[in-house]
Amino acid sequence: MYFGLGNLYLSAAMKRRGVNVCVADFRAIPAGVLPPADFYGFSVTTPQVSAAKELAREVKGKTIVGGPHASLLPESCIGSFDYVVKGEGEYVLWDILCDKEQPGLVTAPRIDNLDRLPYPDWDAVAAPFSSSLYDGERYGLGELSAAVITSRGCPWSCSFCGNLFRNPTRFRGVANIIGEVQELVKRDVKRLRFVDDNFTLHPDFANLCNQLSQQGITYRAHTRSNLMTEGKANLLALSGCQECSLGVESADERVLKLNNKGEKVEAHRRATQILKQAGIKVKYYWMSGLPGESDETIELNKAFMKELQPDKWTLSTFAPYPGCDVFANPDKYNVEITNHDWQNWWNFVFNVRGLDLPGRNGYVHVLKGQTQEQMKARHDDLYDYLLKGKWKTEAAYVT
Numbered sequence: 001m002y003f004g005l006g007n008l009y010l011s012a013a014m015k016r017r018g019v020n021v022c023v024a025d026f027r028a029i030p031a032g033v034l035p036p037a038d039f040y041g042f043s044v045t046t047p048q049v050s051a052a053k054e055l056a057r058e059v060k061g062k063t064i065v066g067g068p069h070a071s072l073l074p075e076s077c078i079g080s081f082d083y084v085v086k087g088e089g090e091y092v093l094w095d096i097l098c099d100k101e102q103p104g105l106v107t108a109p110r111i112d113n114l115d116r117l118p119y120p121d122w123d124a125v126a127a128p129f130s131s132s133l134y135d136g137e138r139y140g141l142g143e144l145s146a147a148v149i150t151s152r153g154c155p156w157s158c159s160f161c162g163n164l165f166r167n168p169t170r171f172r173g174v175a176n177i178i179g180e181v182q183e184l185v186k187r188d189v190k191r192l193r194f195v196d197d198n199f200t201l202h203p204d205f206a207n208l209c210n211q212l213s214q215q216g217i218t219y220r221a222h223t224r225s226n227l228m229t230e231g232k233a234n235l236l237a238l239s240g241c242q243e244c245s246l247g248v249e250s251a252d253e254r255v256l257k258l259n260n261k262g263e264k265v266e267a268h269r270r271a272t273q274i275l276k277q278a279g280i281k282v283k284y285y286w287m288s289g290l291p292g293e294s295d296e297t298i299e300l301n302k303a304f305m306k307e308l309q310p311d312k313w314t315l316s317t318f319a320p321y322p323g324c325d326v327f328a329n330p331d332k333y334n335v336e337i338t339n340h341d342w343q344n345w346w347n348f349v350f351n352v353r354g355l356d357l358p359g360r361n362g363y364v365h366v367l368k369g370q371t372q373e374q375m376k377a378r379h380d381d382l383y384d385y386l387l388k389g390k391w392k393t394e395a396a397y398v399t
Contacts (some may be wrong), residue, residue, distance in 0.1 A: 008120035013090040023124040043067035072323035115176040145191040154197040159259040162323030192219040209239035225271035233278035243281040251304035252297040283312035288379040291333035305391035339364035
């Protein structure tokens with residue numbers, strides 16, 4: 001839905017130092033059609049690493065890999081790339097280009113002051129903004145929208161999350177954030193999606209909202225249900241927030257507890273009510289195939305949708321990504337990882353959306369005592385219930 005911010009940050013950081021940078025947008029050019037360069041950098045998630053290895057074998061320059069997979073499972077990249085970067089790349093990339101780092105594993109120090117980084121290099125690609133980002137998956141097209149991130153990290157430890165930078169969470173200053181928003185407005189981009197894990201966690205949240213309210217924008221954001229208060233919801237509404245997404249994941253208390261979600265179902269219920277009272281649309285993120293899931297879980301999820309009537313939803317499929325506790329300790333969660341081909345490790349794996357998904361042949365794990373067929377049947381049952389709007393009541397259409 002939008003071009004990844006990571007590469008745009010890297011491009012901006014290197015251009016600031018005078019480096020000639022070309023960013024390859026594989027949405028626009030065929031993979032493999034790359035110009036000559038001294039260095040080729042690949043930012044990869046887990047299901048992308050196999051394709052990156054193939055490209056690395058074809059290019060003539062030195063190769064660098066970074067991003068989530070390289071940071072969380074660097075040993076799987078060593079030998080396929082000249083440099084494997086674990087951590088944030090904006091500073092260490094310059095050291096690699098200057099031959100200050102030896103080939104092999106390069107561990108980057110954490111960047112404490114995010115305000116020192118330049119804004120993303122939106123000019124690096126032809127289409128950095130998106131007409132599908134603001135309304136979201138399945139909800140049509142709208143005005144061009146940009147993704148913005150105001151922090152890095154998350155202080156919680158959900159079993160299914162591979163976030164490398166949990167603590168301490170680092171925040172950009174309000175002036176720095178507003179400066180980026182103003183640059184986007186100059187480009188006639190006034191619909192934003194803040195992609196922080198927990199937007200309302202910012203330590204200067206009230207000031208941030210007050211400043212955003214003066215920029216002539218509207219936006220979407222994500223947060224945790226247990227962070228939502230009436231005061232924060234009102235600040236969101238006054239600052240232009242039209243929609244807030246909550247990571248509900250499951251309405252089964254057993255599943256939430258087993259997966260160290262740190263929230264109870266009641267927190268999701270309360271956050272939904274608070275946001276609606278403030279006039280903000282609510283979107284739920286559901287996840288199928290989590291440890292502890294049963295047929296009862298699906299019925300609880302359905303009942304919760306019918307009771308709370310959110311405005312939007314997304315259903316993903318759990319993949320035990322490197323870095324998450326389920327990957328590190330599958331027996332603890334009664335899970336068996338059955339597919340070790342990284343290119344299948346997507347968080348949506350079933351062809352239920354009318355998409356051609358070659359190679360994505362189901363979950364890469366099973367819940368012990370169950371079959372993948374049983375797990376898929378539950379997924380499809382919930383997806384059908386959500387997609388066909390079987391949970392909606394007449395009250396949901398009253399404005």
